[in-house]
Amino acid sequence: MTATAQHVPTAPENPDRSRRRRIALAVGSGGLVLGIGAVVTMAAWTSTERSQADFEAGRFSIQGSADGSTFSENPGSPGLEISFDALAAKLSPGATTYAPYAVQLTAGSDYAADVTLTSSTGTGTAADALTYTIVQTPTFGCTADTTGTTLVSDQSASGTPGAEMFSLDAAGDTVYLCLQVTAGDDLAQGSTGNIEWNLTGASTAPLS
């Protein structure tokens, strides 16, 4: 069998359909042109203007001293060891032992401080029989003859007085304190104890 090409007549185009096709092509071409034009017109020159500055956190700290000259930061327990007079090792009822203490705003601090006696903690059997008084003095030193402004009076060894005590208004500004610990009548012979004072400095005005 021989295959022969066979012409299959196509149906004549509908005149309306052809016309719509031409219209669609024309509109499509126009839209394409418009689209290209739109892309072109959105392109623009840009210019970037940047600014910057360096920021640095301020510094704030207070520190203590047991000798009035050597200061250190002691944020954790047990803190700076305070040097009470010899009576602290042989207390008897009614006896008072004394120790000087100094607090200052650290030299690099950028803010002034309000200092509060946040809490005190007494440990050991003797602590229950101990009370303390804190006096602000004009100079470093603390004895039975020392006078000054009483900041805390007859506070039990363990307590949360929360007393605002003093302000430090300049870097290196130093406040001198006189710590006075008194034994009560119920102090047991040979008993021992420890008192820890916790001062908190809160930053206030920035220092110029």
Place this chain on the structure above:
Amino acid sequence: MTTTSTVPRARRRRLAVGVVLAALAALVAVLLPRTGWTLATWTAAERSGAGFEAGIFQSQSQAAGSTEWTTHPVGSPVTLSLDGLTGLAPGGDSTAPTAGEPRLVWLNLRTGPASTWSGQVRLTGSTAEGALAPALEYRVVSRAASTDRCTAADLGTGTPVAGSDAAWQPAGTVPADPVALPVAADAGDAAGLCLAVRVAADAAGATAGAGYQGAGADLGWTFTLSQDPATA
């Protein structure tokens, strides 16, 4: 068909104001924590501490009847004489009675070992019980602490603590103004005492002393050791 609001205009205005206020409250609520942050401050803790220790203060005594240095609190006294003080008698005779010969005993007082403080010893109490008690009188004089027997010479040279050669102290009484005898800390220098007991002259004689023959008495003295003022 159109609908018209039935809410009066004034009410709508109040509603609008309410909405605005609510919005402002919400804004404040949102901003408040941020405002709080601006109020926060830095804090710095500074701790300090010190240790404390109570001293020790204790008395001790020794006497012929108990020579070991020991604390003798009230109720547990040191024994002054090992053999007891017997044979007390008045002096003189029945027509001219005098005080009897004294019996002498020694007593030493001090602070205990490790005592922190020095102190002062004072005679603060005397007890006298028994049938013979009203007839007895005593003296106490101080001397250098010693375990030697007290003698009449000690009575003559010692510092009077209670009574005197001219006026003995009735048993059961103490001087109104007691003498203070210093003792050192830590079992240091002790206070030495001589005690003398005798039958008083006014308890002697045929009449006054008749009831005391064969009678006995139990005498006690209390010495108080006071701590010297605490100093550094």
